[in-house]
Amino acid sequence: MRETLQAQLTATKRQHVLDAAARVFAEKGFHAATIKDVATAAGVAHGSIYTYFENKEALLLGLFDLMSAQARVQAAASGTPDDPDQLLRATVHQPLAALTSGNAELFRIIFSEALINRAFSERLRTQILEPMILASAELLKSTVFADAPLPPDFDLRVRAVSGLMLGTILQRVLHDDLLETRWDEMPALLVNVLLQGVKGTTP
Amino acid sequence: MRETLQAQLTATKRQHVLDAAARVFAEKGFHAATIKDVATAAGVAHGSIYTYFENKEALLLGLFDLMSAQARVQAAASGTPDDPDQLLRATVHQPLAALTSGNAELFRIIFSEALINRAFSERLRTQILEPMILASAELLKSTVFADAPLPPDFDLRVRAVSGLMLGTILQRVLHDDLLETRWDEMPALLVNVLLQGVKGTTP
Amino acid sequence: MRETLQAQLTATKRQHVLDAAARVFAEKGFHAATIKDVATAAGVAHGSIYTYFENKEALLLGLFDLMSAQARVQAAASGTPDDPDQLLRATVHQPLAALTSGNAELFRIIFSEALINRAFSERLRTQILEPMILASAELLKSTVFADAPLPPDFDLRVRAVSGLMLGTILQRVLHDDLLETRWDEMPALLVNVLLQGVKGTTP
């Protein structure tokens, strides 16, 4: 039991360091930030970082797992609405909503690294993108294609769905003012586009 | 006349160095790559890099201008088809086609940096994204909204169009095998989605 | 208490590095000497220099403070003799005596830099020269001009006093063999010159 307590304490501190890392990396970028920066932000000696993380890259992986976990949590929390329309809305809403608060920074850091680091992009695909694509596929099957046979380019259409979400997010984190201001309207609008095309009249 | 020759020679070598930089940065990432790597790839002494570029960041900016220029060239080359349908197809096709050959690397390097470097993201927005958004807006006005009044969320719908393209590209450069294999089908498919929604039947 | 010990240890090592810097700079000159040279002379890794000094220039400032401190210490140590004659002798003796041992090196380094670095010459004037001039002025007032009104060119005469000392020192550090050999005779001789002119008979 004591070991459990100890372990919990360790886990807490580890999380504390990770939070600090998220803040620091977000502000300075992964490469510009130093271990000392993170340690200072976490309020520990810089040597102590190595008690919780093997090296600097492990901090990044930790952040990655954090994002991955958050995505799962939010997916679970949203439940599974019965109404197909609600389901569609929820599925599109989720990834976009994940960006509010401080998560845009996390997105920036992780995608920035994944774009130029093959190992990291693998991880990103496996843990984040593929689940998102899978969810999109399930969504399409149970909604728009519920009554029709799947077309031969079904998988590609799924990429269009996930691409629409990713691209919208990407534009926002690249500081598109309009998207930042009217971010709340986007989920509904994207659903509309997916259902009726870009001309679709909003209900 | 001699000056012109000399200037041309210099420009050529500068381009040569820039090409090398693109290759090296693409493989290792901007931060992990060293000036020496670039110099070796270009076949010059590492001090010589500074004959053509003021510092390492100037190389990145050079790559940026390269991408920007390519985008402009392709936009100009595509001309202005009369047929609205052709126009739509062309506009969507362009950015996606720009990714073939070695340009995916350029995209990776530049977006990776823009995600974590505010000055760079400004540049990216002004020189690349905003023109793309403007083109999308013009496109919509002259095609799908040709006969209808513009809806109040028109600007947001434009973001959906550009977002669809960007997100699709992003997935591909993150090594989505399916997209890499069937990239040729995407422009038509995206046009379809935009016109009729994701369920739209391909003609 | 432990903190005090640690601080003392750090201070000691800092001093150790500074001593090494004095030796190295004296031998090679500030610009020709490298951080690596200093580190090697101090017996530490070259990166470690930066634990104690922010950068190379800080080493020079450290040496400067060292010289400044030494000057103060010696001034204090000499006390204030009652006999005016003794006072004169002591005041002239001090700066000249400060040059024995390894301090000629310090003089060389510091004056060499001050001659071409305005910020440094300001510092030198404020911390070393002006105190010396002030001391010379006080000296004159309480000795040769004790019973007479101060002449209108009093301040200039003070410069002659300090100049006589500085110039003599300068000649010695520029390797004048005669001065090096018979340095001990100079204080008395200079006092004589000041009192009676260059022809003055030594008592």
Next chain:
Amino acid sequence: MRETLQAQLTATKRQHVLDAAARVFAEKGFHAATIKDVATAAGVAHGSIYTYFENKEALLLGLFDLMSAQARVQAAASGTPDDPDQLLRATVHQPLAALTSGNAELFRIIFSEALINRAFSERLRTQILEPMILASAELLKSTVFADAPLPPDFDLRVRAVSGLMLGTILQRVLHDDLLETRWDEMPALLVNVLLQGVKGTTP
């Protein structure tokens, strides 16, 4: 004859480069100044410097010779006054007057280097200081010691004379405002000090 013309042309350009070097070194200091700086100031390509000077240090030596030559020229120009008093005044006046105009910079550069560069200090002693000391000795012999046997510490007294001049100059080039303002009064004052001591009444 043509060769002479050519040689003169070369000499002229060489002098032109040297003037530029004096200006540049004076402003930035020898080490901070680059060959390119000098070339730009001289209006030639930086590679061309090497047509006239073997390397960067040769420029410094060139400046040294320049100063040395100027000193000789001025010494010759001043002639040899018959009146011993005039002679004394002239001898002291000379080195001090040499500092007006832009020569203070030259003094700074050369003494700065000589202080930390043994070879250079040798040169300085041989070409500048020793002649100055010799002149001082001759001066003393023909004036204050004209009728008396030379004292055993004669050579040291000579150092006091040259030291008084050097030290006064040193203070001025270290930006002593008072000296800069009232520099004209110094020669007479120094003569006075030498003749009667620091208390001496000005005639």
Next chain:
DNA sequence: GATGAATGAGACTTCATTCAT
């Protein structure tokens, strides 16, 4: 476990010098 002094590999950059044109 925590600390932070110490390490040293390695990065960027400068610049004196050379040499083909």
Next chain:
DNA sequence: CATGAATGAAGTCTCATTCAT
């Protein structure tokens, strides 16, 4: 002779990582 592109040695400084306390 003049030019300036090219070279590469060398320098300063950073920082991830280690380890004795």
